Amino acid sequence: MMFKDNDILAFTLANPVEALPAQFITSEGVRVQTWDTGIFCLTPEQPGHKDIILSCGVHGNETAPIEIVRDLVKNILSGEVALAHRLLVLIGNPPAINAGKRELEENLNRLFSGAHSKGEGNNAERRRAKQLEAAVARFYGERPTAERLHYDLHTAIRGSRHEKFVVYPFLHGQPPSREQMMFLAECGVDTVLFSESPTTTFSYFSTNEFAAHGFTVELGKVRPFGENDMRRFQAASDTLTKLVSEFSLPLPIYDESRLNLYRISRVINKKTAAFAFTFGDDVENFTPFKKGHLLATDADTEHRVELEEEAVIFPNAKVAVGQRACLLVTRTSL
Numbered sequence: 001m002m003f004k005d006n007d008i009l010a011f012t013l014a015n016p017v018e019a020l021p022a023q024f025i026t027s028e029g030v031r032v033q034t035w036d037t038g039i040f041c042l043t044p045e046q047p048g049h050k051d052i053i054l055s056c057g058v059h060g061n062e063t064a065p066i067e068i069v070r071d072l073v074k075n076i077l078s079g080e081v082a083l084a085h086r087l088l089v090l091i092g093n094p095p096a097i098n099a100g101k102r103e104l105e106e107n108l109n110r111l112f113s114g115a116h117s118k119g120e121g122n123n124a125e126r127r128r129a130k131q132l133e134a135a136v137a138r139f140y141g142e143r144p145t146a147e148r149l150h151y152d153l154h155t156a157i158r159g160s161r162h163e164k165f166v167v168y169p170f171l172h173g174q175p176p177s178r179e180q181m182m183f184l185a186e187c188g189v190d191t192v193l194f195s196e197s198p199t200t201t202f203s204y205f206s207t208n209e210f211a212a213h214g215f216t217v218e219l220g221k222v223r224p225f226g227e228n229d230m231r232r233f234q235a236a237s238d239t240l241t242k243l244v245s246e247f248s249l250p251l252p253i254y255d256e257s258r259l260n261l262y263r264i265s266r267v268i269n270k271k272t273a274a275f276a277f278t279f280g281d282d283v284e285n286f287t288p289f290k291k292g293h294l295l296a297t298d299a300d301t302e303h304r305v306e307l308e309e310e311a312v313i314f315p316n317a318k319v320a321v322g323q324r325a326c327l328l329v330t331r332t333s334l
């Protein structure tokens, strides 16, 4: 079955809960399989050595990456872009995309590595996390020797001092890939935040369970469909196109001066309903504060900067009590 206008997004949003398995071959010989809604496996006749996963829409209102991935697949299906490697495209949360919301009931990007089956409750996001895990396992499992890559594409709720950045999942002591960091720099993503503990994100799942090079890639600020200035995403879109269409991608040698490297210094959790930040909603991610600065209050607790300088990212005072209200990060080097 072909997709009208080669548009996998329109197809997915018209069938947000389920799609029957189907396949066809493009005139360029690419086998296109629908495994389920929003889950598409593309295989060229002579696949190169990379198995690439591009996921988007894990948060339903993060539209720019969804548009980038839709357009890339459109270009592959029309033959405008030649596919060199196996490619699994995942549109994470179709019902939330239809609703224009980040999530319907639960943050999908906290439900991986089995978290979907822990505790009470069974909702659409939990079922979807399980389904996406199975798709990743099937895709990577079909070819154990390939180089495994997974870029989970997002946009952030607030602005950022570093517009584009990645979260590098915890590697359990393995060294980070300098080659991957140069690839990301070529995508315009010049800031890397090293996670220092296991999490339940999608990219940690692929990294930890399948030895993939996996990243949560933040490409800019959340905007509704049609309101994204796609020029701001051109480098990312161009480099992802090269990644899927060139058998080997020439990359510059590692140059740390092109990168801003951060590590997480602390996690601040919300302990009571009285939790409040001292700064406004317009404070951008990676805004630095000096030692002693009062960042937040939580009933009787004061959260102050402890290192010479710490920057705040992902602050959200509205999370449920017990959840993470923000991360504090500090500059690091390799």
Ligand SMILES: [Zn+2]
Pocket: 058, 059, 062, 154, 155, 156
């Ligand atoms: Zn997101």
